Amino acid sequence: MKSKLILSIALLLASLSSFSPANPIKxxxxxxxxxxxxxxxxxxxxxxxxMLAAQGxxxxxxxxxxxIGGNKIYDLYLRHEDDLLAKxxxxxxxxxxxxxxxxxxSSRTGTDADKFERFYNALIKxxxxxxxxxxxxxxxxxxxxxxxxxENDGDLNRYSEIIxxxxxxxxCALIDLxxxxxxxxxxxxxxxxxxxxxxxxxxxxxxxxxxxxxxTMWSVLKDIK
Amino acid sequence: MKSKLILSIALLLASLSSFSPANPIKxxxxxxxxxxxxxxxxxxxxxxxxMLAAQGxxxxxxxxxxxIGGNKIYDLYLRHEDDLLAKxxxxxxxxxxxxxxxxxxSSRTGTDADKFERFYNALIKxxxxxxxxxxxxxxxxxxxxxxxxxENDGDLNRYSEIIxxxxxxxxCALIDLxxxxxxxxxxxxxxxxxxxxxxxxxxxxxxxxxxxxxxTMWSVLKDIK
Amino acid sequence: MKSKLILSIALLLASLSSFSPANPIKxxxxxxxxxxxxxxxxxxxxxxxxMLAAQGxxxxxxxxxxxIGGNKIYDLYLRHEDDLLAKxxxxxxxxxxxxxxxxxxSSRTGTDADKFERFYNALIKxxxxxxxxxxxxxxxxxxxxxxxxxENDGDLNRYSEIIxxxxxxxxCALIDLxxxxxxxxxxxxxxxxxxxxxxxxxxxxxxxxxxxxxxTMWSVLKDIK
Amino acid sequence: MKSKLILSIALLLASLSSFSPANPIKxxxxxxxxxxxxxxxxxxxxxxxxMLAAQGxxxxxxxxxxxIGGNKIYDLYLRHEDDLLAKxxxxxxxxxxxxxxxxxxSSRTGTDADKFERFYNALIKxxxxxxxxxxxxxxxxxxxxxxxxxENDGDLNRYSEIIxxxxxxxxCALIDLxxxxxxxxxxxxxxxxxxxxxxxxxxxxxxxxxxxxxxTMWSVLKDIK
Numbered sequence: 001m002k003s004k005l006i007l008s009i010a011l012l013l014a015s016l017s018s019f020s021p022a023n024p025i026k027x028x029x030x031x032x033x034x035x036x037x038x039x040x041x042x043x044x045x046x047x048x049x050x051m052l053a054a055q056g057x058x059x060x061x062x063x064x065x066x067x068i069g070g071n072k073i074y075d076l077y078l079r080h081e082d083d084l085l086a087k088x089x090x091x092x093x094x095x096x097x098x099x100x101x102x103x104x105x106s107s108r109t110g111t112d113a114d115k116f117e118r119f120y121n122a123l124i125k126x127x128x129x130x131x132x133x134x135x136x137x138x139x140x141x142x143x144x145x146x147x148x149x150x151e152n153d154g155d156l157n158r159y160s161e162i163i164x165x166x167x168x169x170x171x172c173a174l175i176d177l178x179x180x181x182x183x184x185x186x187x188x189x190x191x192x193x194x195x196x197x198x199x200x201x202x203x204x205x206x207x208x209x210x211x212x213x214x215x216t217m218w219s220v221l222k223d224i225k
Numbered sequence: 226m227k228s229k230l231i232l233s234i235a236l237l238l239a240s241l242s243s244f245s246p247a248n249p250i251k252x253x254x255x256x257x258x259x260x261x262x263x264x265x266x267x268x269x270x271x272x273x274x275x276m277l278a279a280q281g282x283x284x285x286x287x288x289x290x291x292x293i294g295g296n297k298i299y300d301l302y303l304r305h306e307d308d309l310l311a312k313x314x315x316x317x318x319x320x321x322x323x324x325x326x327x328x329x330x331s332s333r334t335g336t337d338a339d340k341f342e343r344f345y346n347a348l349i350k351x352x353x354x355x356x357x358x359x360x361x362x363x364x365x366x367x368x369x370x371x372x373x374x375x376e377n378d379g380d381l382n383r384y385s386e387i388i389x390x391x392x393x394x395x396x397c398a399l400i401d402l403x404x405x406x407x408x409x410x411x412x413x414x415x416x417x418x419x420x421x422x423x424x425x426x427x428x429x430x431x432x433x434x435x436x437x438x439x440x441t442m443w444s445v446l447k448d449i450k
Numbered sequence: 451m452k453s454k455l456i457l458s459i460a461l462l463l464a465s466l467s468s469f470s471p472a473n474p475i476k477x478x479x480x481x482x483x484x485x486x487x488x489x490x491x492x493x494x495x496x497x498x499x500x501m502l503a504a505q506g507x508x509x510x511x512x513x514x515x516x517x518i519g520g521n522k523i524y525d526l527y528l529r530h531e532d533d534l535l536a537k538x539x540x541x542x543x544x545x546x547x548x549x550x551x552x553x554x555x556s557s558r559t560g561t562d563a564d565k566f567e568r569f570y571n572a573l574i575k576x577x578x579x580x581x582x583x584x585x586x587x588x589x590x591x592x593x594x595x596x597x598x599x600x601e602n603d604g605d606l607n608r609y610s611e612i613i614x615x616x617x618x619x620x621x622c623a624l625i626d627l628x629x630x631x632x633x634x635x636x637x638x639x640x641x642x643x644x645x646x647x648x649x650x651x652x653x654x655x656x657x658x659x660x661x662x663x664x665x666t667m668w669s670v671l672k673d674i675k
Numbered sequence: 676m677k678s679k680l681i682l683s684i685a686l687l688l689a690s691l692s693s694f695s696p697a698n699p700i701k702x703x704x705x706x707x708x709x710x711x712x713x714x715x716x717x718x719x720x721x722x723x724x725x726m727l728a729a730q731g732x733x734x735x736x737x738x739x740x741x742x743i744g745g746n747k748i749y750d751l752y753l754r755h756e757d758d759l760l761a762k763x764x765x766x767x768x769x770x771x772x773x774x775x776x777x778x779x780x781s782s783r784t785g786t787d788a789d790k791f792e793r794f795y796n797a798l799i800k801x802x803x804x805x806x807x808x809x810x811x812x813x814x815x816x817x818x819x820x821x822x823x824x825x826e827n828d829g830d831l832n833r834y835s836e837i838i839x840x841x842x843x844x845x846x847c848a849l850i851d852l853x854x855x856x857x858x859x860x861x862x863x864x865x866x867x868x869x870x871x872x873x874x875x876x877x878x879x880x881x882x883x884x885x886x887x888x889x890x891t892m893w894s895v896l897k898d899i900k
């Protein structure tokens with residue numbers, strides 16, 4: 001009798017952990033076109049799922065993409081209730097800022113630095129109030145040249161500084177993508193090319209870029225409780 | 226006895242209409258620097274109050290300014306709860322759009338036309354849901370030349386078209402400031418000057434501009450029930 | 451004897467005027483991508499040649515294109531010796547200005563109004579000193595909407611005013627393309643479309659646009675002595 | 676008698692070289708507002724003259740400023756005959772490029788990189804053909820933050836790369852001001868301030884900036900034969 005009970009409990013536990021975890025940790029990635037593409041076959045969210053599965057922890061997490069092309073910080077603010085909070089995330093990863101800088105030069109509709117920070121703070125407060133952890137990211141690349149000769153580098157570096165300060169002020173974990181990607185370029189872009197290493201077009205990530213993004217993000221996310 | 230009663234009633238009515246209206250109609254003007262300056266001594270809100278007082282209806286309305294310099298449509302969206310709805314307006318007058326166009330050329334941080342419309346619609350819905358009438362305005366001027374040679378004229382005309390459509394789609398009354406101001410310039414700016422007629426600096430209104438704005442707005446507002 | 455001589459002279463003159471004009475009037479069109487495409491099968495220079503041939507005056511004129519895509523006024527100045535004066539034109543038609551305005555919004559590399567005028571004046575002086583007549587044109591379109599809602603309309607109208615003044619100051623004949631094209635749009639673009647009437651892409655002319663351009667230019671050029 | 680003659684000649688030569696040099700080396704500085712201000716009391720040209728005088732070689736050089744505020748590379752091309760070649764320089768120092776980058780963001784009238792190089796090459800050829808040595812400079816600063824967070828840093832670095840290539844291609848001596856100024860900021864701007872170290876307003880040089888510029892330029896110019 002006793003051994004039967006023990007066996008039953010063991011089976012129950014096994015089923016809980018391996019097969020049907022009652023409550024996987026739900027991580028929603030909230031961002032722009034890179035996150036929209038993140039759920040495609042080679043996208044970073046799909047690749048991250050593959051990584052977790054390979055480590056045998058695929059069932060512990062539910063990864064959800066919530067990216068829309070062209071989004072800036074204020075677009076996230078506008079749609080955070082419908083597209084983020086409605087999904088009841090345990091962890092929200094905000095990965096935004098490229099368009100806030102890039103649209104300055106592409107369409108004269110970028111975001112002023114002070115308003116970027118104001119909307120970012122307001123967004124974090126709303127998400128934290130709804131009970132989700134918030135993890136934020138510095139922007140990656142607009143141009144892959146590693147020697148600070150890409151036109152938007154000045155602003156990308158500056159908005160990254162702002163995001164680092166926002167993380168500190170709001171007690172958010174930070175994924176410093178900008179730093180990681182610049183370091184990758186310095187080590188792996190010997191010809192100082194504008195694109196083709198991690199991006200297909202200076203901004204949007206190719207398969208290698210999505211892989212590096214998945215790894216860089218996970219190196220921080222794995223330790224979030 | 227009877228005459229005493231009649232007198233009492235007369236006094237009561239008088240007090241209601243002339244001295245202490247129980248519920249004046251509260252109009253909040255929600256906008257940018259022009260509205261921020263609207264409550265100054267020669268500002269349009271102050272001048273409108275003077276106009277109403279001269280007509281003996283000063284007590285029927287409470288006029289409140291809620292303008293902040295540099296605001297664009299999405300800034301209004303961000304602060305509409307704290308700065309507008311908290312004031313419990315009966316009528317909200319939204320007068321925004323100049324910076325959405327102007328910042329394209331002044332700081333490369335204007336607002337894309339599609340997002341301008343999206344935020345405007347979302348803002349109107351929030352205000353209408355809170356029980357306030359919404360009246361919206363086309364933008365005035367960036368440069369006073371009347372012959373379509375001001376750099377931002379193309380976009381000002383286009384965003385005015387968008388606002389006219391928004392008014393129709395949301396059943397909002399429209400104050401077509403752009404049309405009124407252009408007409409004024411055609412009739413009163415014989416030298417085709419860039420500034421000095423209704424503005425001090427091509428954008429911000431001088432005393433005459435504030436007066437014309439107050440009159441133009443009131444010509445519509447007086448009929449709002 | 452005498453009549454034979456007279457006949458010979460008559461024949462000689464006839465041959466000179468009808469068959470092999472010793473000195474056709476050489477017109478060089480100096481401009482940007484529209485002029486570069488002007489010598490293609492449906493381009494405005496090719497169509498103008500067809501018009502002249504149909505009128506039996508094809509031999510009286512030699513029409514030469516000297517357009518390079520992306521050119522602004524200062525690019526014409528840089529290459530006027532090699533690409534224009536070396537061709538020894540009798541008449542030079544300068545058709546420039548679209549990129550000076552457009553590049554402000556497309557790549558932030560437009561031309562300031564005061565420098566536009568300075569380079570234009572300097573260019574005209576160089577060409578006139580070399581013995582060529584100079585005929586100048588206002589710019590055509592960046593967007594075909596006829597109601598002044600195209601983003602660059604303000605500047606196009608302003609730079610057109612500047613060109614009209616330059617024509618007057620330098621005693622140049624003026625081809626007011628802007629005026630002609632706007633008038634055409636008002637009469638032939640009932641749906642207020644952005645492109646597809648005279649242009650393929652808001653700027654570059656389709657076959658109808660090239661035809662209208664050829665006709666509009668010729669209506670002035672035919673009277674230049 | 677003979678030795679007296681020799682002595683006389685020796686004295687004559689000495690007087691020529693030390694007191695009234697028949698032919699001082701004429702250096703013309705060709706540039707923008709910084710060079711226009713270079714001849715003011717604390718300007719870099721005035722300070723360089725002071726330096727040379729202190730070294731006892733003030734008479735060996737004639738330093739001439741030819742700067743005009745707002746100039747870009749094509750403005751120098753337009754006025755090189757009247758303002759530069761007419762002065763018959765032995766050495767021409769071209770110090771241009773800040774406005775070519777800055778005007779992109781300040782007024783949308785910067786200079787495309789390819790045209791910047793084309794005009795620069797054309798200008799150098801004209802000056803070299805007129806018999807002057809040409810020395811060229813990379814641009815200094817638009818913002819003094821040393822960590823690549825100034826908005827225009829990307830382009831300033833890129834245009835500096837272009838200028839270094841131009842120097843090589845045209846056998847011109849190079850004064851790498853950008854490199855020198857960035858190095859100065861790294862060592863002397865511990866608070867990473869935007870202005871106030873070498874500039875008064877992020878761009879225009881204060882007295883210390885003019886001094887450092889004079890020294891940096893002279894360190895190269897002293898060896899030009």
